[in-house]
Amino acid sequence: MHLRKPLLMLLSTVMLLVGAGPASSAQIPALEIHPAHLDISTFFSGRQIALSGSIPSDRDVVIEIKGPEEKSAFNMKGRVGPFWMNRGKVELEKAPFLYVVLLPGEKEWHGSLSSSGLGIEQLKQTLVIKPRSANLDVVFPRFVRLKQSQHLYGELNGAVQYSQPAGGMKHFDAKFYFPSSTVAGKYKILNRLFQNGRLEETTVRSFTVEEVGFIKAVRELAFDRGLFYGILCVLIALFVGAVIGLLFRSTEAH
């Protein structure tokens, strides 16, 4: 008889795991990422990644790509007399270097994103501005515009495409182009499942961007042995200058 209580607890736990409403494993959107990570090598000029998976046919999927968090300093521009000039410096902390939301095209997503705490506008809540006296309401729209001009921030409508539903499920595909200014680091890809505009479930995948080969070697030399790197740069420049000079001299001699 005294085995009954632990058995009941075990059964109830299993019931919770299997049958728990919205967290059901059948509804958690599995996400495939291709390629699984990104290498920045000598001829890197940005790279497209493909994201895909299957979800129940009555759900929508929204994909967030973000990271790594950074601290950046900016010049604020202002007008003095007839001239536009730098008027003060501000620092922003806890802003992701890249933030992109990939959206299905058929719906208007602004309301759903806001109520779920997603989207570019919501980043403002987590940002830390210095000096404290600076007005985030003024700085934030300028910051977003600067990032958008570099293709680092965006809410891309129609970036998620669905296949025809079959057997109660549909396949989704999305593509995103990591721009050439992408920095190495750990990024997060968040797969958000929505039903009737309400966020139901989220899965998080880590995505690594790293420098490799020659690019990695140059960066390590530049940052770890700066003086040696500087002298090497000068010597190579002098060598190339001299070689070209000699080549022209021999050309003239003929």
Added chain:
Amino acid sequence: MKGVDMSWYIYLPIAHHSVLLPVIVGLGFLVGLLSGLFGVGGGFLMTPLLIMIGIPPTVAAASDSNQIVAASASGTYAHYRLGNVDVKMGLILLIGGVIGGTGGVQIIKLLRQLGNADFLIQLTYVIMLGGVGSYMFLESLQGLRSKEAKAGSPVRKKESAYARLIRRLPFKTNFTKSGIVISPIVPLVLGGFVGILAAIMGVGGGFIMVPVMVYLLRMPMHVVIGTSLFQILFTCINVTIMQAHSNHTVDFVLALLLLIGSTLGAQFGAKLSRKLKGEQLKILLASLVLAVMVKMLIGLLLEPHILLSYYGGD
């Protein structure tokens, strides 16, 4: 977001940016051509161009210094063979430039403490470029016209206060290559003045040094070009090592691509400079200086597209 053929792209490890290879080599060639033609480093032109294609300003300026080492070495060598480098004069100007540059860095620190240093730097740029460019342009135009008119007997000009002061200075030295006898105090002070301005404006100073040598030291134009390149070579070696050591902003890949183009351009420029007359060279350089000045002035007057820029940029 993008769908271009990527085979011609190359990634810059310090700038964090990929660039189209022929564009960078072409830019290097253009600036090298100017370097060989006019004896200027070209930093005042190259750095804004690199910023325009998305290179961070601090990386653009430092990497440009590195590529100028190659272009000016190549140009100095070419001009030295042609007998256009006054080494003695170049060394004195260089010493003055280093002393002035050190002073200029202190002035910049003071300006930053007072606020609005960036604006003052840009305004100094506009005034200097406008003044130097306009004077050179008008003077050369007059020179060309008077030659064309073949005005009969030469008019003896009244000696200026500057000329009288120069004549009274001690330690007169013969600068054989330049064909002038002058006190070394003059190039030392003028070199110092250019060094101060170059440090404030963050450039090598070639475009100020050339007019100084032409109008204040009265050196012949072809010797001015070779001697200016000689001086720029040493200035840029110093800047490259300092920037790589202190700020890690020298992008070797960017500099290498630029210098492949610039060394070739410098050779063509040196050859071309022999075919053009001194007055023609001056007018061309003056036009270039004025064009950069107008571009900077427009930048100060027009509302920027985005009212925020990365710190350390423009």
